[in-house]
Amino acid sequence: MFKLVFKQFKSKSTSPDLTEVVRIDDSVVKGIDQQHSDNNIVQRILFSNVESLQTMPGIKSPKDWRSYTLTNHPGIIVIRNPFSERGRRYWIARCLRDYPRTPNIVNLNERLFDESIRSDWWKQLSLCSDANEFQRIKSAMRWTTFGYHHNWDTKIYDEEMQSPFPEDFNSLCRLFAQALGYSDFKPEAAIVNYYPLGSTLSGHTDHSEPNKSAPLFSFSFGQTAIFLIGGRTLEEKPTAIYLQCGDVMIMSGESRLCYHAVPRIIKTQTSATLTLINEDVDDVDIGTNSMDKDLFHDVGNPQFWEPFSSYMDDSRVNINVRQVLNPGELKL
Numbered sequence: 001m002f003k004l005v006f007k008q009f010k011s012k013s014t015s016p017d018l019t020e021v022v023r024i025d026d027s028v029v030k031g032i033d034q035q036h037s038d039n040n041i042v043q044r045i046l047f048s049n050v051e052s053l054q055t056m057p058g059i060k061s062p063k064d065w066r067s068y069t070l071t072n073h074p075g076i077i078v079i080r081n082p083f084s085e086r087g088r089r090y091w092i093a094r095c096l097r098d099y100p101r102t103p104n105i106v107n108l109n110e111r112l113f114d115e116s117i118r119s120d121w122w123k124q125l126s127l128c129s130d131a132n133e134f135q136r137i138k139s140a141m142r143w144t145t146f147g148y149h150h151n152w153d154t155k156i157y158d159e160e161m162q163s164p165f166p167e168d169f170n171s172l173c174r175l176f177a178q179a180l181g182y183s184d185f186k187p188e189a190a191i192v193n194y195y196p197l198g199s200t201l202s203g204h205t206d207h208s209e210p211n212k213s214a215p216l217f218s219f220s221f222g223q224t225a226i227f228l229i230g231g232r233t234l235e236e237k238p239t240a241i242y243l244q245c246g247d248v249m250i251m252s253g254e255s256r257l258c259y260h261a262v263p264r265i266i267k268t269q270t271s272a273t274l275t276l277i278n279e280d281v282d283d284v285d286i287g288t289n290s291m292d293k294d295l296f297h298d299v300g301n302p303q304f305w306e307p308f309s310s311y312m313d314d315s316r317v318n319i320n321v322r323q324v325l326n327p328g329e330l331k332l
């Protein structure tokens with residue numbers, strides 16, 4: 001059933017029927033739970049203890065977050081865009097400019113791409129003046145890993161295969177984990193997935209981590225994904241939901257080991273729809289979060305932002321993070 005639904009949404013020959021895709025939108029915000037076929041209900045939830053949470057620049061106050069669960073998929077939580085526009089831009093720039101750099105690992109094949117591109121993709125892309133080569137380099141980037149590197153072949157983490165986990169992203173993950181009551185969560189492995197329009201991610205479960213009970217946090221930016229969340233087997237019919245720019249999805253509890261996939265990316269945003277509210281960035285206290293203050297400032301500059309905006313015009317970026325070790329373990 002999962003594969004069939006995946007195929008229907010992926011199909012290029014027919015337009016998929018989008019009426020059943022769960023849209024977490026204003027009707028829920030107004031207090032009316034949405035009921036879909038299959039009796040799937042989107043419910044708004046409130047987190048306790050968020051009053052005392054120390055938030056970060058670029059993140060709205062946790063008491064204003066709009067968070068939802070799906071009754072048919074216990075453990076799935078979607079926080080609808082808790083970022084400010086500047087916050088979204090900051091994390092997009094980190095995912096494009098900084099994270100795909102050595103010593104992080106990228107998918108780019110050494111037979112097809114020079115070391116200079118494989119070690120600093122965004123820089124070389126920015127320097128490239130040939131339109132065909134630019135497109136080739138741009139569309140080839142599909143993933144970056146850091147922290148414990150996910151091994152796509154063996155699906156086994158290795159103590160020796162790690163790169164530093166960025167402090168600012170660590171703080172971001174811990175903020176969301178704390179809000180949900182997972183104050184012991186340790187972000188240890190991250191995958192950034194880059195999705196040009198037309199790309200997909202087929203159905204899979206995330207079971208490589210020795211720790212399978214810690215939640216998985218997933219941040220979406222750019223164009224909208226149709227995301228399928230199924231059950232523990234491929235037999236169960238998945239639910240399709242829209243993941244939009246800025247959404248944070250948490251796979252916790254029962255859903256942590258469930259099948260999921262991205263069968264389609266839909267273009268819903270243009271740079272013109274994204275306006276920057278010019279917060280006074282000079283007053284922002286970046287200090288304890290190790291955020292890059294210059295970058296947080298620069299993403300508000302139209303010239304600096306233009307190449308990022310242009311990339312996101314036909315792409316989606318998702319960054320997901322897991323805890324690998326069990327509580328009390330210091331290494332694999």
Ligand code: SIN
Pocket residue numbers: 191193201218220225227243260262318320
């Ligand atoms: C993944 O499952 O690795 C990524 C999911 C997504 O892109 O939303």
